[in-house]
Amino acid sequence: MxxxxxxxxxxxxxxxxxxxxxxxxxxxxxxxxxxxKYAFKGKRVDSLQVLLGRAxxxxxxxxxxxxxxxxxxxxxxxxxxxxxxxxxxGIQDRFGKRNSPxxxxxxxxxxxxxxxxxxxxxxxxxxxxxxxxxxxxxxEHVLKKIKHSWRYRSLFNKVYGDTLINSERMLKSISSxxxxxxxxxxxxxxxxxxxxxxxxxxxxxxxxxKNNCNTCHTEPLxxxxxxxxxxxxxxxxxxxxxxxxxxxxxxxxxRFKVPSLRNLEFTxxxxxxGRMQKLYQVLDHYSGITLQKADGTKVSVQxxxxxxxxxxxxxxxxxxxxxxxxxxxxxxPKEFFFSQPME
Amino acid sequence: xxxxxxxxxxFTLLQTKASDSLSxxxxxxxxxxxxxxxxxxxxxxxxxxxxxxxxxxFYISNVQLLHQGKIVLxxxxxxxxxxxxxxxxxxxxxxxxxxxxFDEIKLGIGIDSLTSVDGPKSNDLDPIHGMYWTWQSxxxxxxxxxxxxxxxxxxxxxFFHLGAYAGPFNCYQTLSxxxxxxxxxxxxxxxxxxxxxxxQIKVWKIMSPRREAAQLSKTFARAFRVIQP
Numbered sequence: 001m002x003x004x005x006x007x008x009x010x011x012x013x014x015x016x017x018x019x020x021x022x023x024x025x026x027x028x029x030x031x032x033x034x035x036x037k038y039a040f041k042g043k044r045v046d047s048l049q050v051l052l053g054r055a056x057x058x059x060x061x062x063x064x065x066x067x068x069x070x071x072x073x074x075x076x077x078x079x080x081x082x083x084x085x086x087x088x089x090g091i092q093d094r095f096g097k098r099n100s101p102x103x104x105x106x107x108x109x110x111x112x113x114x115x116x117x118x119x120x121x122x123x124x125x126x127x128x129x130x131x132x133x134x135x136x137x138x139x140e141h142v143l144k145k146i147k148h149s150w151r152y153r154s155l156f157n158k159v160y161g162d163t164l165i166n167s168e169r170m171l172k173s174i175s176s177x178x179x180x181x182x183x184x185x186x187x188x189x190x191x192x193x194x195x196x197x198x199x200x201x202x203x204x205x206x207x208x209x210k211n212n213c214n215t216c217h218t219e220p221l222x223x224x225x226x227x228x229x230x231x232x233x234x235x236x237x238x239x240x241x242x243x244x245x246x247x248x249x250x251x252x253x254x255r256f257k258v259p260s261l262r263n264l265e266f267t268x269x270x271x272x273x274g275r276m277q278k279l280y281q282v283l284d285h286y287s288g289i290t291l292q293k294a295d296g297t298k299v300s301v302q303x304x305x306x307x308x309x310x311x312x313x314x315x316x317x318x319x320x321x322x323x324x325x326x327x328x329x330x331x332x333p334k335e336f337f338f339s340q341p342m343e
Numbered sequence: 344x345x346x347x348x349x350x351x352x353x354f355t356l357l358q359t360k361a362s363d364s365l366s367x368x369x370x371x372x373x374x375x376x377x378x379x380x381x382x383x384x385x386x387x388x389x390x391x392x393x394x395x396x397x398x399x400x401f402y403i404s405n406v407q408l409l410h411q412g413k414i415v416l417x418x419x420x421x422x423x424x425x426x427x428x429x430x431x432x433x434x435x436x437x438x439x440x441x442x443x444x445f446d447e448i449k450l451g452i453g454i455d456s457l458t459s460v461d462g463p464k465s466n467d468l469d470p471i472h473g474m475y476w477t478w479q480s481x482x483x484x485x486x487x488x489x490x491x492x493x494x495x496x497x498x499x500x501x502f503f504h505l506g507a508y509a510g511p512f513n514c515y516q517t518l519s520x521x522x523x524x525x526x527x528x529x530x531x532x533x534x535x536x537x538x539x540x541x542x543q544i545k546v547w548k549i550m551s552p553r554r555e556a557a558q559l560s561k562t563f564a565r566a567f568r569v570i571q572p
Contacts, residue, residue: 039462119480122462126470126477140471167471171463246479248511248552 026050027107030184032192032220036107038121038179049159053177055152055336056125056170061145063135070128070174073100076330079263079321080104080181086274087238096133097238099274101259102267104183104324110225114256114272115243122175126167139167146170150341183262183324184220191318192220198318205315208308212286212301215293216258222319227255231289235273242272255294265320279316283309363442365408365526367435369427371399372531376570380534382428383489388535392542396489396534400426400474401563402454402467402482403435405517408445415443421458422482424467424474427532445524452516452564453484459508479551481506484514485563491538494547503541505560507552514552514560520569529570537566 026047029036056062057070074080080103087096098114112118118127128134129142146152147165156165159173190196198206209217218224227243234240234254243252256272270276276285288303304312324330371380380386385395403425406418418437426432454468459481463470474483485505494501507514522528540562541547544555 117479119460120462123470123480126463126475130477138471139477143471166465167469168463168465248554 026180037110038107049173049176050180052155052159053173054333056174057177058332062129062142064137068135074103079266081267086269097240098272102263104181105221107179108221115246116257117246121178122171125171125174183321185323186321187318201311201314202318204311208312209315215299217261222261223258226258226294228258228294229254231291232271238273262319263321264316364436364438365442367528369425369433369530371427371534373535374533388538392492394491398486398488399428401485403450404454405451407449409447410445415445422454422468447521449519453514454482455515456508481508493542496547501547502550504550505556512552512554512557514557516560516564518564518567531568531570533566537562
C-alpha cells in the first residue's frame, strides 16, 4: 500500500513537471512583455493539443467546399494575414468587408476582431467557420467531417484521453495553437533586452514614435487594445461603423481596435479595410493630423519632414520578426497530414 | 484494499437511496390557467390577429434555492436549455443526495456575463444548438420564431433572437419567487402577453443585441408564473 502511494505520488509529480516543461517551451512570456490576459488556468497546453490545433488551422475541410482553411486568409509567411486583397476573400471568391488581421501575440488581447466582437480566443474560430462569405460551414457539419477522419480521431483521443469530439474540444485545440504564435524577436526586442542597439535613423524614429504614436500603439505590444478613430474616415462601399455596431454607442462610431505595428513589413495592405498599400501612405496620413482619443484627450501628431519619415520608417521596420515568420513550428503540419495509420 | 471497496460500494448505495430531486416544468401558455400552447398551433391574439410558434427555446441559469433568505443550494450547471415544446427538454432537474428545505427559488433567464466570456462550453451550452451568435460572442437567451398575421415580413414570419450579456442592451434577467418546498414545480409562460409588447414594437426580426431585445427580455421575465398545486 505504502509503495503504491509512493509510486502514484512519483507519477503525479513527474507528469506535472513534464507538463510544466512542455508549457514553457510552447508558450513563453517574453521577459519584456506584460502578463498575458489569456486564461491558461485549468487548460491543457501540450504539444499534441497544439499540433491538433495547427492541423485544424491548415485544414480546408473546415470550409464547406474544401477550398479554404484558416491559413488561406492567415498565411504564416505574411505574419498570418493575407496580402493579395484589400479585404479578405473566402469560399467561391466571396469578399468580406474587412482586411484579415495578422495573428500574433493573441494571448495579450482582451478581445478579438477589429471591433472587439469576439470576447474570448477560444470561441474565435466559430466566426469564420460559420460566416457565409468566409468558410460557409456550420460547426456541427465541420465536426462531422473531423469525426470521419482517422487522423483526427486518433489525435483527439491522444490529446483528450477519449474519443469524444465536440465543439469545445475542437475550439480549444485551435486556440491552443493560436496562443503559441508569439512574436518577440525583432530588432526592437533585441534592443530592449540589451542584445543589440538601434542605428541613428532607428533611434530618431523611435523618439518620433514615442512622441506621436505610442499613446495608441503602446509598447511593447504596439497597441493599447483600445478602440480609437485614427481619422481615415469611412469608405462608402462598406459603411463600416466599427465598434459602434457592437457596443451600440454612437460615440464609438468609426472606432476600431488599435492594431499592433509589429511585422508591418509583411502585413500590407493596411487598415481595417486594407485601403493603404504602402507604409509611406500611412505616414502621409498621420503627418500633422489631430486626433481625438476615446478617453477624450487630443493627440496632435507633428508634421513629419521627409527625413523624419525615413527615420520613422526605419524604426517601424525594426519591428519585423523574421524568426517568427519562418518558424516551422507554425507552418503546415506535414507530420499530421501525411501520417500513416499505425495498424 | 477489499474492505475499502465494500465500504465505497455501500456508501454509493446509500447515496443513491437518499437521492432527491426537484423538477421545474415549463409550458407555453396563452394566459388562462392550463391553456397550453402547442408547437405550430394557430392561436388568436386580440380581435383580428393570430399567430403560431414553431421554435421556442430559452436558457435558465444560476438556479438557487433559498430558505428564509439564505441560499441553501446552488445549481452546479451553468445553464439549462429549455424547450417547452419538447417533453424531454421542457424540464429543469436539480438532483442532489438530499434536497434541503427551501421556500424560495431564484433563477436567471439567459446566460450571464461571467459565463458568456468564459469560452466554449459543452452540453446545453454547446454553440451548435443555434443559441449562440458566432460573429459576435454571446448566447441567444431567448429564441422565438413563427408566423404572426401582423408581421410585415414575407410569409408573416417573425424571428426573435434575444440576447446581450453586457452593455446598454443587456438582456439577462433574474427572477425569484416564493414556493412551498416540494419536488415538482410548474412554470407557465404567458406568451400572449409577451406578444402584446412585440405587436407594439413592430420589429419582427431581431437577431442581434439592440434596445428592443432588452425591452422584450424584461417583458419575457414578467410572463413567468409559478403554478402551486
